[in-house]
Amino acid sequence: MGRNTSMMTNFILLGFSEHLELKVILFVLFLGIYFMTLAWNLSLIILIRMESHLHSPMYFFLCNLSFVDILYTSSITPRMLCDFFKQQKIISFVGCVAQFFFFIGMGATECFLLAAMAYDQYAAISNPLLYTTLMSPTICVGMxxxxxxxxxxxxxxxxxxxxxxxxxGPLVINHFFCDLLPLLILSCSSTFFSQVVNSFAVCAVGGTSALIILISYDYVIAAVMKIHSTQGWMKDFNTCASHLTTVILFYGSGLFSYLHSSTGSSWDQDKMVSMFYGAVIPMLNSIIYSLRNKEIKDALKKLKERKKQMPSLCLRVP
Structure with missing residues (x-):
């Protein structure tokens, strides 16, 4: 008979490989990825807030996406980095609950935000005359x-x-954070209800947001196909390219992770896949929007020009 979880105080995380050389390499790699994620996403948020011409629905949602990406990766990465060289990687029951909640919650929020951004693309390209009505500030905040x-x-x-x-017992989680499958394996009671609930939640959130994205882009493609000008077609394509790349990376990595886990792959492989969608994807999102979006690149250039002009302006002050 299993004891109730309220009686439990600690779980033990196994983390990554015990080979010291590999641990050092992974630590430096993931630390660099985490700092880059924070730097790129915070820079995007600050840039969007500073530049008035970026105060539009698309960049409002991008600002929120960057904020969610920071919370998403911060729910697992700092703890994982701190545990790298510890003998015993102990996490409290409350800490495990909080980590799981924020990781799942921020992942679901990102799904909904990507769907909202797809709807924004639909409104901008398919209904430009009604865009200000469909994407009013009140509607954007509500979404x-x-x-x-x-x-x-x-x-x-x-x-x-x-x-x-x-x-x-033993309450040993064969992972570097409190993930779904390792926790289910530890349970000594029936997990059928939990698996049904989690499967339903994943299908409801992922399926609904994916359906909104697909329908939105169906209308976008139909509208773009009516454009005879190559320049106009390329402009609309470039507008959607960053968002589409982000969607493919996010949903593709999530689907690959699910299929990878269900095939009975090794735990080390599962950990690396989890690290990819938990840490690498949030970094890539901000980089993709920074490098592929013309308005973001123009805003960055203007900001650099202002910084160059600041010393000369200071010298003119009497």
Missing amino acids: AMTAYVGGFLTGLVQTSSIFWLHFC
Whole structure:
């Protein structure tokens, strides 16, 4: 008979390989990725807030996406980096619950935000005359709030379905964070209900947001096909390219992770896949928008020019 989770105080994380050389390489790699993620996403948020011509629905959602990416990767990466060279990687029951909740919740929020950004693309390209009405400030804020509330509720439902289970010792999680599958394996009670709830939540959130994205781009493609000018066609394509790349990376890595885990792959491989969608994707999102978006690149150039002019302006002050 398993003991109730309320009786439990600690879990033990196994983390990555015990080979010191490999651990040093992985530590430096993931530390660099985390700092780059923070730097790129914070820079995007600050840039969008500073530049008035970026105060549009698309960049409003991008600002929120960068914020969510920071929270998403911060739910697992700092803890993982701190645990790299510890003998015993102990995490409290409350800490495990919080980590799982924020990781799932921010992942779901990102799904909803990507769907909102797809709808924004649809409104801008398919209905340009009604764009200001369809994407008014009130509607944009409402969509963003819906994304956060939806993410919070998804995290709450999935977390509750896992941590009501009975866990039997030894409470060793063969992972570097409190992920779904390793936690289910530790349970000594039936996990059927939890698996049903989690599968339903993933399908509902991922399926709904993916459907909105597909329908939005169906209309976008139909509108673009009517454009006879090559310049106009390329302009609309470039507008959508960054978002489409982000969507493919996010959903593609999530689907690959699910299929990879279900094939009975090794735990070391699962950890690396988890690290990719938990740490690398949030970094890539900001880089993709920074390098592929013309308005972002122009804003960065203007900011650099201002910084160059500041010393000469200071010298003129009597």
